[in-house]
Amino acid sequence: MNVLSRLFEFQADSFATDLGYGTNLKSSLIKLNKDNLGFPISDPLYSAWHYSHPTLLQRMHAIDDEMKKSS
Numbered sequence: 629m630n631v632l633s634r635l636f637e638f639q640a641d642s643f644a645t646d647l648g649y650g651t652n653l654k655s656s657l658i659k660l661n662k663d664n665l666g667f668p669i670s671d672p673l674y675s676a677w678h679y680s681h682p683t684l685l686q687r688m689h690a691i692d693d694e695m696k697k698s699s
Contacts, residue, residue, distance in 0.1 A: 645694040
């Protein structure tokens, strides 16, 4: 179930980036992470198994990659 949830999260980020909100999304994710006192670094295997959402750094890299494809 976590894998499916993470896939949907990446798809939602990709959709927002395609609409031109990539920079705003990155800024919002950073603010949310600060407010939730999240730690952006996590073991990829542990994260894939236990987290229902990708880590901050994974999402930021995916958004950057999507923005590079768009330009």
